[in-house]
Amino acid sequence: MTNHLGDIQNSKAIIIFGANPAVNHPVGFQHFLKAKEVNNAKIIVIDPRFTRTAAKADKFVQIRGGTDIAFIYGMLHLIFKNGWDDKTYNNDRTFGIEAVKKEAEKWTPKVTADVCGITEEQLIEVTRLYATTKPATLIWAMGLTQHSIGTGNTRIAPILQLVLGNMGKVGGGTNILRGHDNVQGATDFGCTSDSLPGYYGLAEGAFKHWSRVWNVDYEWLKSQFDSEMMNKPGFTLSRWWQGVLEEEKIYNGKAGKIRAMFCMGNGLISIAQTNKVREALNNLELFVMVDPFPHDAIAYTERKDGVYLLPAASQMETSGSVTATNRSAQWRFQVVKPLYESKPDEEILFEFARRLGFYDEFTRSMTNIAKQNGREKFIWPDDATREINMGMKTIGLSGWTPERLKDHTTNWHLFDTVSLKGKGPLKDTYYGLPWPCWNEKHPGSPNLYNNSIPVMQGGMGFRNNFGLEQELFGKKYNMLASKGSVPPKSSQKGGYPEITADNIEELTGKKLTEKEKEIVKGKNWKTDLSMILVNKALEAGLCPYGNARARMYVSTWPDKIPLHREPIHTPRPDLISKYPTYPDKVNQFRVDTKFASLQKDWLKDFPFQLNTGRIVTHSGQGIEARVSLALTEINPEMYCQLNPNTAAELGISEGDFVWIHSPEGFKAKVKVRLTYSLKEKVVFAPFHWAGVAQGESLAKNYPEGYVPYSIGEAINGVTNYGYDIITQIPETKCGLCRIEKA
Numbered sequence: 234m235t236n237h238l239g240d241i242q243n244s245k246a247i248i249i250f251g252a253n254p255a256v257n258h259p260v261g262f263q264h265f266l267k268a269k270e271v272n273n274a275k276i277i278v279i280d281p282r283f284t285r286t287a288a289k290a291d292k293f294v295q296i297r298g299g300t301d302i303a304f305i306y307g308m309l310h311l312i313f314k315n316g317w318d319d320k321t322y323n324n325d326r327t328f329g330i331e332a333v334k335k336e337a338e339k340w341t342p343k344v345t346a347d348v349c350g351i352t353e354e355q356l357i358e359v360t361r362l363y364a365t366t367k368p369a370t371l372i373w374a375m376g377l378t379q380h381s382i383g384t385g386n387t388r389i390a391p392i393l394q395l396v397l398g399n400m401g402k403v404g405g406g407t408n409i410l411r412g413h414d415n416v417q418g419a420t421d422f423g424c425t426s427d428s429l430p431g432y433y434g435l436a437e438g439a440f441k442h443w444s445r446v447w448n449v450d451y452e453w454l455k456s457q458f459d460s461e462m463m464n465k466p467g468f469t470l471s472r473w474w475q476g477v478l479e480e481e482k483i484y485n486g487k488a489g490k491i492r493a494m495f496c497m498g499n500g501l502i503s504i505a506q507t508n509k510v511r512e513a514l515n516n517l518e519l520f521v522m523v524d525p526f527p528h529d530a531i532a533y534t535e536r537k538d539g540v541y542l543l544p545a546a547s548q549m550e551t552s553g554s555v556t557a558t559n560r561s562a563q564w565r566f567q568v569v570k571p572l573y574e575s576k577p578d579e580e581i582l583f584e585f586a587r588r589l590g591f592y593d594e595f596t597r598s599m600t601n602i603a604k605q606n607g608r609e610k611f612i613w614p615d616d617a618t619r620e621i622n623m624g625m626k627t628i629g630l631s632g633w634t635p636e637r638l639k640d641h642t643t644n645w646h647l648f649d650t651v652s653l654k655g656k657g658p659l660k661d662t663y664y665g666l667p668w669p670c671w672n673e674k675h676p677g678s679p680n681l682y683n684n685s686i687p688v689m690q691g692g693m694g695f696r697n698n699f700g701l702e703q704e705l706f707g708k709k710y711n712m713l714a715s716k717g718s719v720p721p722k723s724s725q726k727g728g729y730p731e732i733t734a735d736n737i738e739e740l741t742g743k744k745l746t747e748k749e750k751e752i753v754k755g756k757n758w759k760t761d762l763s764m765i766l767v768n769k770a771l772e773a774g775l776c777p778y779g780n781a782r783a784r785m786y787v788s789t790w791p792d793k794i795p796l797h798r799e800p801i802h803t804p805r806p807d808l809i810s811k812y813p814t815y816p817d818k819v820n821q822f823r824v825d826t827k828f829a830s831l832q833k834d835w836l837k838d839f840p841f842q843l844n845t846g847r848i849v850t851h852s853g854q855g856i857e858a859r860v861s862l863a864l865t866e867i868n869p870e871m872y873c874q875l876n877p878n879t880a881a882e883l884g885i886s887e888g889d890f891v892w893i894h895s896p897e898g899f900k901a902k903v904k905v906r907l908t909y910s911l912k913e914k915v916v917f918a919p920f921h922w923a924g925v926a927q928g929e930s931l932a933k934n935y936p937e938g939y940v941p942y943s944i945g946e947a948i949n950g951v952t953n954y955g956y957d958i959i960t961q962i963p964e965t966k967c968g969l970c971r972i973e974k975a
């Protein structure tokens with residue numbers, strides 16, 4: 234999220250792609266409604282379903298799933314044609330618009346309407362409204378990401394905002410509504426298989442940086458790995474099962490196939506190919522589940538040994554910082570001590586580290602921090618937070634001291650909900666210190682890339698992350714921002730590169746002492762633990778990461794600019810030759826991923842489109858709500874939705890059971906609810922149920938006395954094979970299926 238929920242109240246137009254905040258972010262959605270009521274903002278919803286969010290919209294366009302790139306190019310076509318693009322902004326602050334313009338030429342209203350399944354008038358009306366209203370914000374969530382072209386989707390949306398000059402503006406930006414409590418924090422802290430904490434990557438330099446922070450010898454760290462694999466991304470959550478089953482080639486170094494699984498806080502049945510997950514669970518040698526609840530995934534294995542369920546304490550029983558969707562942090566204070574035998578996650582991890590023989594290394598930097606503060610033992614989670622302050626420069630977490638975070642949380646009544654600005658003792662800070670919060674004096678950055686305010690008030694340009702020069706159409710482009718395009722009070726008059734020991738004196742115009750020079754030698758702002766480089770840059774009004782151009786064109790990616798590609802299982806096979814998916818990909822996160830080899834005309838056998846998502850009374854994989862009697866009572870059973878006309882054609886009535894068949898040969902038995910919110914031949918199903926597999930109840934497999942109040946077919950048993958080309962997120966929003974009356 235570049236801006237924040239309150240800031241949406243400053244928007245005059247809000248376009249929502251593939252998000253249903255009325256249902257999934259009902260508290261945050263209040264800000265959208267206020268923008269409409271108080272600021273007369275126009276809400277535009279682009280979704281294959283007429284959702285509760287769409288019910289509040291001024292304009293709703295019911296596009297075919299998986300065609301957002303086409304739709305946005307259709308908008309861009311009209312924007313360029315009518316001169317609605319912000320030329321000064323793009324001249325000064327972006328790179329690659331020529332390539333976008335060239336692609337947009339192809340997307341006339343006629344072509345776009347055909348691909349998206351809409352009318353030309355709808356596209357024209359929405360584009361005129363959105364492009365001529367400022368400031369305007371763009372919202373997205375899972376409707377854009379869960380596709381084989383998910384990465385393309387999440388690039389084209391900011392490109393639209395850049396072309397219109399909406400990025401880095403109050404009331405503008407791209408506001409991506411994140412999922413779980415603290416999912417932003419989990420991402421920042423490196424819970425992905427291709428990066429160390431803080432997006433440092435997996436290169437040797439990244440490991441060396443963190444070994445300095447952790448105070449462990451780099452060689453020791455290296456010795457923990459199969460050296461060949463240390464710098465390679467691991468398996469992803471969506472494909473771990475392939476590493477167990479080894480049906481296809483895996484690239485897992487000396488270790489070979491996966492034999493053990495330790496799962497902490499995930500539903501497991503929430504990923505696509507549930508039947509493969511089930512098989513993999515049965516084939517592990519060891520399966521450890523750390524969760525507050527006796528979990529559905531346990532029921533998916535028949536095994537009687539090698540399975541351990543460790544009771545985790547819940548969030549009420551733990552404390553520490555959690556990061557909200559807008560990159561701001563709050564301190565969570567413990568409400569009660571862990572009940573019964575449960576333990577907080579970190580204690581379980583400490584215990585593992587102890588038994589595996591690396592507790593000392595695991596906790597060393599916290600112990601050092603304690604000693605520096607005259608204490609014998611580290612304090613959890615305060616000293617862990619201080620460790621992060623020291624190491625996570627990339628996203629600017631140095632200013633998130635435990636003291637400041639607690640101060641903000643306990644005094645939250647002192648902050649304005651629209652601007653996030655504090656009052657009284659907390660004036661000149663923004664609530665939760667949204668990152669980057671460069672140092673202990675920095676107020677946090679409510680809106681990313683806002684170059685109209687000084688860096689020490691939360692301003693900045695775009696990050697200099699991709700070198701100083703790029704080539705496009707045979708011409709070389711400087712990647713730094715133009716002269717004049719710079720936050721006020723800066724020692725530089727225009728663009729500048731990221732801060733290093735070598736350029737700091739020249740950029741700030743200030744000399745370092747000999748001692749300082751010695752300390753920062755060979756370092757840059759990301760790796761200098763002394764903070765000298767960051768602090769000196771800030772004193773000169775410079776942003777540590779530089780002041781560069783936002784990049785629309787990426788020469789090293791499969792799609793240099795986003796391209797529309799039909800879903801692997803497309804309901805428009807006639808469009809495959811024009812908009813084919815990618816070639817199959819070899820060794821992506823240690824497995825091969827199929828694209829082109831699977832894309833064909835599936836339609837004659839699987840004539841219905843399958844879309845999945847959420848309902849308000851249930852959550853995620855569902856265990857947390859299906860063990861609540863009150864919530865289960867509101868939505869007691871798994872179901873799918875169908876358009877009444879489609880149902881009538883199949884002789885299906887409300888309440889009938891159907892079999893949903895997938896191209897992979899799996900099936901699910903589900904009750905039908907009828908609704909005109911879906912177009913004909915589209916099926917929608919929530920993914921909150923588990924405990925029934927291809928019609929078979931797994932109730933017998935739960936620990937005795939722990940069957941949830943409601944179990945049901947997991948729709949991920951039939952969501953189709955399909956993964957994003959960069960991230961490997963499953964294509965759960967765009968599949969095909971066949972429906973038969975059960």
Ligand SMILES: Nc1nc2c(c(=O)[nH]1)N[C@H]1C(S)=C(S)[C@@H](COP(=O)(O)OP(=O)(O)OC[C@H]3O[C@@H](n4cnc5c(=O)[nH]c(N)nc54)[C@H](O)[C@@H]3O)O[C@H]1N2
Nearest residue numbers: 251252253257298299374375376412846847849852853966
């Ligand atoms: N009550 C409740 N709230 C939740 C959750 C929950 O489980 N229950 N989960 C949380 C989590 S983890 C997350 S990630 C968020 C997710 O929040 P959302 O992304 O809002 O959730 P979804 O319902 O998965 O999908 C959003 C919308 O995308 C639409 N869509 C599907 N395909 C396409 C497409 O190709 N293009 C477009 N434009 N739209 C499409 C769907 O029809 C749906 O209306 O919600 C969070 N909030």
Ligand SMILES: Nc1nc2c(c(=O)[nH]1)N[C@H]1C(S)=C(S)[C@@H](COP(=O)(O)OP(=O)(O)OC[C@H]3O[C@@H](n4cnc5c(=O)[nH]c(N)nc54)[C@H](O)[C@@H]3O)O[C@H]1N2
Nearest residue numbers: 497498499500501503523524545845846853854855920965
């Ligand atoms: N078909 C389809 N599939 C989807 C999606 C979709 O839209 N369609 N959406 C995807 C998305 S966006 C998401 S985020 C996933 C969600 O899928 P999951 O992440 O599997 O969902 P949750 O049910 O939230 O799982 C969280 C688990 O953590 C446990 N837990 C809660 N607090 C703690 C704690 O403090 N410690 C520990 N150790 N455990 C805890 C809960 O009891 C629960 O079992 O599903 C994905 N799958």
Ligand SMILES: [Mo]
Nearest residue numbers: 411412413416
């Ligand atoms: Mo999510």
